Amino acid sequence: MTFSASANRWNLPDLGLGVGLRTVHFRHILEKWPRIDWFEILSENFIDTEGRPLYYLDQVAERYPIVMHGVSLSVGSTDPIDFAFLAKLKALARRVDAVWMGDHICWTGVAGVNGHDLYPVPYTEESLRHMVERVRTVQDFLERPLVLENPSTYLTFRASSMPEQEFIARLAEAADCALLLDVNNVYVTCRNHDLDPFDYLSPIPYERVVQIHLAGHTDLGTHCIDTHNGRVIDAVWDLYAYVQGRRGNTATLLEWDADIPKFETLEREVRRAARYRDTLRVANA
Amino acid sequence: MSGASELERLQRWMQAVVMDPHGAARGLATVRARTLMPGAVANLESVVTRSRRQTALERLGVYAGMYYLRLIEVLTAEYPTTREVLGAEAFDRACRVFIARHPSTQRTLQSLSVGFPRFLKRHLKGRRNARLAVDVARIERAMEDVFDAPRAEPLGHEALRTIPAESWAEVRLKLTPALRLLALDCPANEYMTAVRARRRVRTPRARPAYVMVYRHRLRAWRMTITREQFTLLTLLGKGQPIGRAVYRSCRSLRVPGQRLPVLLSEWFRAWSAAGLFVALELPLRS
Numbered sequence: 073m074t075f076s077a078s079a080n081r082w083n084l085p086d087l088g089l090g091v092g093l094r095t096v097h098f099r100h101i102l103e104k105w106p107r108i109d110w111f112e113i114l115s116e117n118f119i120d121t122e123g124r125p126l127y128y129l130d131q132v133a134e135r136y137p138i139v140m141h142g143v144s145l146s147v148g149s150t151d152p153i154d155f156a157f158l159a160k161l162k163a164l165a166r167r168v169d170a171v172w173m174g175d176h177i178c179w180t181g182v183a184g185v186n187g188h189d190l191y192p193v194p195y196t197e198e199s200l201r202h203m204v205e206r207v208r209t210v211q212d213f214l215e216r217p218l219v220l221e222n223p224s225t226y227l228t229f230r231a232s233s234m235p236e237q238e239f240i241a242r243l244a245e246a247a248d249c250a251l252l253l254d255v256n257n258v259y260v261t262c263r264n265h266d267l268d269p270f271d272y273l274s275p276i277p278y279e280r281v282v283q284i285h286l287a288g289h290t291d292l293g294t295h296c297i298d299t300h301n302g303r304v305i306d307a308v309w310d311l312y313a314y315v316q317g318r319r320g321n322t323a324t325l326l327e328w329d330a331d332i333p334k335f336e337t338l339e340r341e342v343r344r345a346a347r348y349r350d351t352l353r354v355a356n357a
Numbered sequence: 358m359s360g361a362s363e364l365e366r367l368q369r370w371m372q373a374v375v376m377d378p379h380g381a382a383r384g385l386a387t388v389r390a391r392t393l394m395p396g397a398v399a400n401l402e403s404v405v406t407r408s409r410r411q412t413a414l415e416r417l418g419v420y421a422g423m424y425y426l427r428l429i430e431v432l433t434a435e436y437p438t439t440r441e442v443l444g445a446e447a448f449d450r451a452c453r454v455f456i457a458r459h460p461s462t463q464r465t466l467q468s469l470s471v472g473f474p475r476f477l478k479r480h481l482k483g484r485r486n487a488r489l490a491v492d493v494a495r496i497e498r499a500m501e502d503v504f505d506a507p508r509a510e511p512l513g514h515e516a517l518r519t520i521p522a523e524s525w526a527e528v529r530l531k532l533t534p535a536l537r538l539l540a541l542d543c544p545a546n547e548y549m550t551a552v553r554a555r556r557r558v559r560t561p562r563a564r565p566a567y568v569m570v571y572r573h574r575l576r577a578w579r580m581t582i583t584r585e586q587f588t589l590l591t592l593l594g595k596g597q598p599i600g601r602a603v604y605r606s607c608r609s610l611r612v613p614g615q616r617l618p619v620l621l622s623e624w625f626r627a628w629s630a631a632g633l634f635v636a637l638e639l640p641l642r643s
Binding site: 116117119120121122123124127144149150154157179181182183184185186187188189191193194196198199202226227228229230231264265266293294295297 | 362363364365367368369371372375376402403404405406408409410411413415416417419420423424427428460461462463464465466467468504505506507508572575576
């Protein structure tokens with residue numbers, strides 16, 4: 073089944089093709105105002121600061137749609153929810169008029185510590201209940217749906233009683249949240265856990281998918297690391313094509329966070345996604 | 358045990374293992390990890406599964422490796438000259454100990470290394486270049502602080518010129534939150550300038566030195582100042598009226614009497630141009 077561009081649960085728009093807003097490109101963007109459809113920001117880079125990043129962000133937000141994507145919400149943690157942090161996120165969303173905001177299906181620390189990494193939870197009924205309750209609480213506070221991303225994972229717990237994709241689908245349904253489907257993460261996770269990525273993608277509730285991530289990764293032979301340091305490989309483009317077929321045109325973002333190239337290179341890479349989108353548009357018509 | 362507490366136990370265990378500074382294998386064997394998950398040492402696969410190409414321990418090791426790698430990267434970006442002073446290996450070792458002893462408790466990384474200069478002071482005690490490394494680290498930390506500090510609209514020099522001459526002594530000036538004043542043990546600022554310009558430079562000898570670090574037009578700047586300037590700005594920052602602050606900071610200054618007002622005028626003009634003053638409070642008149 074294919075959905076039209078805005079046929080997600082919340083009628084959130086198909087923003088087109090975007091890239092992550094990174095410090096090294098600030099000047100280029102403000103001088104050239106490139107023809108990119110939208111930007112995604114790493115939320116934590118723009119809170120607890122009133123320096124140059126926020127100054128540039130304000131200007132970018134006047135011209136482009138902004139989506140907020142975080143890495144520290146720690147929605148899977150057993151620590152209490154940090155409402156002070158949520159208040160900062162909410163204030164930033166208001167400031168940049170964020171189209172939506174999200175984070176990852178993971179935990180980042182416990183006992184008051186933050187590891188600044190995306191740790192997997194065991195996919196159990198207990199974890200599911202815990203996360204559903206927390207996602208609902210966060211959404212109530214933020215007064216908008218959370219857009220949660222499937223993380224790249226490097227281990228699985230023996231205690232898991234269901235596959236990650238089933239956990240994600242059930243979490244999204246029960247908490248009534250939106251999904252960001254990172255197809256590079258799907259590839260990395262499946263490589264690391266000896267799974268078929270198309271089996272992973274099959275049960276995803278596509279009516280809840282409002283955004284797609286594309287990225288490069290590092291293949292170390294024994295495992296893959298989600299390094300965001302290069303071009304998207306063909307196998308990931310294949311997954312993207314599959315998701316487009318299931319979901320229809322969806323806001324798509326290229327992540328490139330290490331060895332960051334010139335902005336023009338990012339533009340060229342993300343525009344490759346247009347080929348898949350346009351092809352499918354014709355097919356759907 | 359409830360579901361949530363099982364999850365909590367697993368999370369505390371994994372955190373203890375992957376944040377161990379000696380790696381996941383050593384982390385697994387710690388008392389903390391063994392208490393949280395007694396069976397894991399003998400049979401790790403009862404907790405974490407293996408893949409076709411990696412053992413359970415190797416998979417935990419991925420997270421353990423990334424934890425230190427990522428945070429050391431942050432410190433390396435924030436303390437480039439401190440790293441030059443200590444050398445890459447010693448710097449990385451110091452970072453690893455610091456991160457292990459002071460794990461991040463914040464959602465953002467901005468304040469991760471707030472305590473790093475103080476930590477270095479203890480950690481490097483008695484070692485060569487310790488004093489210089491600590492002073493350079495203090496400057497580099499101050500640059501991070503002012504970069505992220507709250508914004509405040511600076512007072513233009515015109516605002517200072519409107520102060521009636523007879524009121525000057527009683528005026529109080531509010532300093533920008535994006536300013537740090539540092540009293541150092543050696544001239545680390547000049548050293549930093551030379552190192553960052555890739556000039557060969559000797560380790561400076563210890564002597565008192567003073568630096569102000571501030572944000573101006575969204576960039577962090579550092580400038581060597583005199584003891585008198587340091588004291589004057591410190592007193593103004595504490596809310597003392599200009600007259601008292603000038604008296605206390607400059608009473609020992611050896612300049613001809615008529616030269617002092619000229620000197621002070623130059624200082625205030627430069628500081629005003631640098632955006633250090635953000636508000637002034639005139640004395641109340643009955």
